[in-house]
Amino acid sequence: MPELxxxxxxxxxxxxxxxxxxxxxxxxxxxxxxxxGFCPFCPGNEEKTPPEIIAYRNGGGLPNTPGWRxxxxxxxxxALVIEGDLSRQGEGMYEKMTGVGAHxxxxxxxxxxxxLATMPQHQVEDVLWAYRERIxxxxxxxxxxxxxxxxNRGEAAGASLEHPxxxxxxxxxxxxxxQEEVDGARQYYDxxxxxxxxxxxxxxxxxxxxxxxxxxxxxxxxxxxxRFPFETWVLPRMHNASFEDARKEEYGSLARxxxxxxxxxxxxxASPPYNFVIHTSPFREGDRLHYHWHLEITPRLIQIAGFEWxxxxxxxxxxxxxxxxxxxxxxxxxxx
Amino acid sequence: MPELxxxxxxxxxxxxxxxxxxxxxxxxxxxxxxxxGFCPFCPGNEEKTPPEIIAYRNGGGLPNTPGWRxxxxxxxxxALVIEGDLSRQGEGMYEKMTGVGAHxxxxxxxxxxxxLATMPQHQVEDVLWAYRERIxxxxxxxxxxxxxxxxNRGEAAGASLEHPxxxxxxxxxxxxxxQEEVDGARQYYDxxxxxxxxxxxxxxxxxxxxxxxxxxxxxxxxxxxxRFPFETWVLPRMHNASFEDARKEEYGSLARxxxxxxxxxxxxxASPPYNFVIHTSPFREGDRLHYHWHLEITPRLIQIAGFEWxxxxxxxxxxxxxxxxxxxxxxxxxxx
Numbered sequence: 001m002p003e004l005x006x007x008x009x010x011x012x013x014x015x016x017x018x019x020x021x022x023x024x025x026x027x028x029x030x031x032x033x034x035x036x037g038f039c040p041f042c043p044g045n046e047e048k049t050p051p052e053i054i055a056y057r058n059g060g061g062l063p064n065t066p067g068w069r070x071x072x073x074x075x076x077x078x079a080l081v082i083e084g085d086l087s088r089q090g091e092g093m094y095e096k097m098t099g100v101g102a103h104x105x106x107x108x109x110x111x112x113x114x115x116l117a118t119m120p121q122h123q124v125e126d127v128l129w130a131y132r133e134r135i136x137x138x139x140x141x142x143x144x145x146x147x148x149x150x151x152n153r154g155e156a157a158g159a160s161l162e163h164p165x166x167x168x169x170x171x172x173x174x175x176x177x178x179q180e181e182v183d184g185a186r187q188y189y190d191x192x193x194x195x196x197x198x199x200x201x202x203x204x205x206x207x208x209x210x211x212x213x214x215x216x217x218x219x220x221x222x223x224x225x226x227r228f229p230f231e232t233w234v235l236p237r238m239h240n241a242s243f244e245d246a247r248k249e250e251y252g253s254l255a256r257x258x259x260x261x262x263x264x265x266x267x268x269x270a271s272p273p274y275n276f277v278i279h280t281s282p283f284r285e286g287d288r289l290h291y292h293w294h295l296e297i298t299p300r301l302i303q304i305a306g307f308e309w310x311x312x313x314x315x316x317x318x319x320x321x322x323x324x325x326x327x328x329x330x331x332x333x334x335x336x
Numbered sequence: 337m338p339e340l341x342x343x344x345x346x347x348x349x350x351x352x353x354x355x356x357x358x359x360x361x362x363x364x365x366x367x368x369x370x371x372x373g374f375c376p377f378c379p380g381n382e383e384k385t386p387p388e389i390i391a392y393r394n395g396g397g398l399p400n401t402p403g404w405r406x407x408x409x410x411x412x413x414x415a416l417v418i419e420g421d422l423s424r425q426g427e428g429m430y431e432k433m434t435g436v437g438a439h440x441x442x443x444x445x446x447x448x449x450x451x452l453a454t455m456p457q458h459q460v461e462d463v464l465w466a467y468r469e470r471i472x473x474x475x476x477x478x479x480x481x482x483x484x485x486x487x488n489r490g491e492a493a494g495a496s497l498e499h500p501x502x503x504x505x506x507x508x509x510x511x512x513x514x515q516e517e518v519d520g521a522r523q524y525y526d527x528x529x530x531x532x533x534x535x536x537x538x539x540x541x542x543x544x545x546x547x548x549x550x551x552x553x554x555x556x557x558x559x560x561x562x563r564f565p566f567e568t569w570v571l572p573r574m575h576n577a578s579f580e581d582a583r584k585e586e587y588g589s590l591a592r593x594x595x596x597x598x599x600x601x602x603x604x605x606a607s608p609p610y611n612f613v614i615h616t617s618p619f620r621e622g623d624r625l626h627y628h629w630h631l632e633i634t635p636r637l638i639q640i641a642g643f644e645w646x647x648x649x650x651x652x653x654x655x656x657x658x659x660x661x662x663x664x665x666x667x668x669x670x671x672x
Contacts, residue, residue: 002435099338175647
């Protein structure tokens with residue numbers, strides 16, 4: 001019989017549709033053909049992107065020339081723009097606001113063919129430091145309320161370029177789902193005087209069935225009310241509301257578990273398209289004992305259809321306990 | 337400059353990304369190759385589906401034999417099942433519930449190659465009456481709280497079969513987005529003592545820029561805070577919380593405007609994949625002066641990427657005023 005499960009934090013219900021039970025080999029999707037030709041993110045083509053905002057280089061080297069390890073540039077077709085005043089006004093009964101914000105691209109490596117799963121661990125760590133540096137900078141802008149860091153990998157996940165990259169969008173409002181998650185966590189905290197994510201980590205580590213892997217500072221797990229097959233969350237063991245406030249040693253630890261988790265996903269599901277999103281506290285969120293930053297990875301194995309759009313209620317054909325088992329059992333590359 | 341717009345009812349913000357401005361011809365998607373071979377929904381193959389729940393036939397004819405105009409069957413791989421007790425329980429700190437509900441398929445026509453845009457108007461009306469009849473029946477079940485009627489057309493919209501069909505899922509809880517919409521509408525009503533949808537219809541008809549078409553009982557429009565390019569809502573002019581409570585003459589009128597709106601979308605966008613969802617009141621929603629049923633059509637022209645998943649905040653490259661203009665100007669088939 002199918003099971004309905006409630007997400008603790010958002011109160012969203014999910015159908016674990018056992019009658020449709022799916023194993024990794026049941027997901028059919030075509031890996032896209034290898035793109036050939038020009039790539040604006042490859043070294044030597046720096047002038048084809050907007051000028052770099054930051055870059056990490058070995059030795060000196062001029063901005064916008066090769067020699068970088070990680071490079072952050074403005075998105076060429078930005079959804080929000082940094083110039084301009086933030087002004088809010090009505091239009092009849094409606095509300096609108098100028099589209100002030102930031103939309104940046106983090107080019108993760110000079111190597112077109114690498115991925116976060118195959119690149120060396122120190123390279124993944126560079127990417128995480130670039131995220132942190134940009135968040136800290138954008139946080140100073142009083143017009144902005146939130147920074148969302150996300151990655152679309154593969155066409156089906158919304159990526160339009162193959163070269164490994166993540167994106168950042170800074171918004172002048174707190175997005176609705178972010179506010180909902182923060183509010184849900186606060187409700188639990190108000191009642192229990194404990195962080196819901198801390199409690200969840202403790203329960204999952206005790207039960208083990210949904211744990212994918214752990215290291216000194218992080219846990220990777222399949223959430224109880226997973227919306228998608230093989231959905232995986234990476235959470236810091238130590239309570240902390242904001243990604244950018246992690247301790248120095250945590251970034252290395254996160255690089256290790258993220259790379260390893262993506263390797264597991266690539267092994268089990270044959271390099272599927274996926275998204276990941278860093279869930280972190282809004283900039284001006286008060287004491288923040290209730291919120292706990294984390295990273296959510298969602299492989300894109302099934303189409304999101306009318307039902308999900310209409311209800312915000314998901315049908316997931318793979319129970320998270322089974323997904324966690326497949327991911328735990330995956331062989332890993334030992335090098336790093 | 338991009339513009340942020342707030343949806344009146346859900347308080348969701350949308351980025352109208354003018355810098356990425358897209359016209360109909362900019363959306364590239366491949367129409368799927370014509371499926372050949374066996375179709376379980378075609379007449380003559382009735383035994384390949386679960387037994388029919390209802391069917392409309394000319395003259396007599398036995399159940400589960402050809403001769404039907406519209407046929408409703410249980411989904412062969414149901415997300416929720418009608419048998420069983422509704423029981424809710426904890427699992428550690430989590431909540432779960434048995435997956436009781438209904439998951440049905442409405443086969444819209446015996447003709448494999450027709451669509452809601454090309455079939456005769458009376459056939460579309462038959463489909464709408466089938467929706468109504470099933471809702472009224474399922475509403476009697478005290479375990480159920482909501483019925484969602486939706487259609488996925490095209491693979492990219494989540495359809496796994498080509499033969500024209502819609503689906504129905506009845507749930508033992510009120511889905512989160514449905515509750516949010518009802519609550520948003522109630523908030524407006526509490527403040528203004530008027531229905532937000534009625535006010536919106538009035539403002540849109542006065543301004544005309546976002547109106548696609550109208551008839552005696554309905555308005556089709558591009559909503560102010562459209563999440564997707566060419567998103568179109570069809571709303572009854574007369575206040576009514578529930579689809580199944582519409583007056584007899586409204587179903588004919590809805591069939592006409594729905595068929596015509598889908599024709600416009602197919603002309604302008606070359607038969608794109610799309611979803612539609614009927615937004616109607618939960619079964620036990622009290623006086624319901626605040627809620628107003630409607631149908632939302634969302635062509636699936638762009639990938640939903642990490643940003644949208646992470647935030648519930650959409651980037652729409654086509655301003656709704658432009659989308660409405662294209663749809664208004666589309667030539668229609670005059671037959672019906």
